[in-house]
Amino acid sequence: LTTSPPAKAPRHWEAFGASVRGTAHVRDGLPNQDAVACHAGDGGAWAVVAVADGHGHSTAVRADVGARLAVQVAVESARSCWEELEAGSDQCAGAAIADRLPAALVSSWRAGVERDLATTPLGASDLERSGHAETLGSEPTLAYGTTLIVAMAVAGSIVACEIGDGDLIGVTGDGGLLHPLPTDSRLVGTRTTSLASRTALDDFRSGHVDLENVSLEVLVAATDGYVTSFTADDGFPIAARDLWKLLHEMGPDPVHNALGGWLESTSSDGSGDDATLAILFDEGCLSETARSSRSLGSVEGAAS
């Protein structure tokens, strides 16, 4: 007598996030230079989260614009992947997407920057404020410098890529932690690689996780301002696991409602930097109680 393994329920992906201005930015009169975008499409068949941290370096006089642009192109790229998959493309396996996503992000982001510069060229006040008039004159893209972390659930895989600092952690069904991306030993202190760099494509780290083999339930992406607020080096992984537990027990609505307050107090008591966090989760991770009491749909938007 042989029995077939029970059929797995299809994954149903959802996403939400929040971003807050850091107390150091408030003190210095700077805007929130982080951005977040989250989207779940086609009834949860695919979803994407993106967080970006516009550089505080004086050259990056439009870092907030660059960060918002980065998360927007991340969502558009994920949507394109999904549409190609629906159209039957064989280039949509996780590994193939992970390979080409950084190039797509870099070219789309640069095109967006060029459009913005065409509409609103850098003025004399921008150049003066930067203290790097000559550098920006020859390379205006640096005005938009930002990091970017993208995680998308598509085609039975999680595909992720990252340039710069911040962190991305997955939590499996048994509470285990999974790092989908390799680390970059160059990122110490406040130094970071950048989407605005000429070497951006080489500086991207990308990877994918085949969900046939891994029971990944939650992915948490956060900018440096949140990650570096924790005293212990494993503070962010602990936070990711805590969020997985809270989602399981309470469902996404209370977590989503509390997220902004958590980010504010974590940053205020910690790094003082802008803090941004996005969560991508499989509805299957919710307890029966949480599932029956929830009302959340998809959430979309960028931080202001």
Add this chain to the structure above:
Amino acid sequence: VQQGEVTDGPELTRPGGVVSARPLYFFWLADCSGSMVRDGRIQALNNAAAEALPHMRRVAKDNPNVEVIVRVLRFSTGAEWVGDAATPLDRFVWPQLQAGGVTDLGAALRLLTSELQTPPMPQRALSPVVVLLSDGRPTDDYETALRDLMRLPWGQHAVRLAVAIGRDTDRDVLRQFIADPTMSPLEANSPEALARQMRWVSTVALDAASSPRVGMVTESERVRSIPDPLMSQSYPSAGPEIWFDDEPAS
């Protein structure tokens, strides 16, 4: 700071562990060779550092999201950390350094290199500030030690500053240590000038290094040790006073 509670909506414990200000390590590398006895240089250094401390604390207070942690490394014949561990600025007391021996800068850089590994440096630390105070020229192989230091990410990205005490300091060595042509060694030719320079690095440099938004340097640019806000500040002058003589330093 312990985990907080949010009061808006259901009461949920804030995720993650303990949060706190980001650490900023401030290392003084003090030349305690025999030549520092001359003209009361070592005492001038002790006095200048002690006088700079209240100013340093004032700047630190203005940056509540940064915890400044101080450590002194003395070098003469060999090198050693003064005190068992790095000390938070609010509890730090400048040690009364004594001078004698030669100028083993290489030994000091090797000790610093071991401290700039992760661990013991926390991953989330801000770029450390390292201030080299010297009146002479190295008597050991400092070049190999400096190369090893600069191979470390924390070594490359430390804010490296140097104060030349007296006119016979080997400035080429200090420039190699700074490794940034946009920044020169600070000149201190008298106790007053030394006090000014110590106060400057303890305040302006500390403030610049304390910003969480200092350091975007894309990999396409040359890596610089000096944060941008610091470059916009004018150096303190060496002053007209020449108290320290020109005899060869040990």
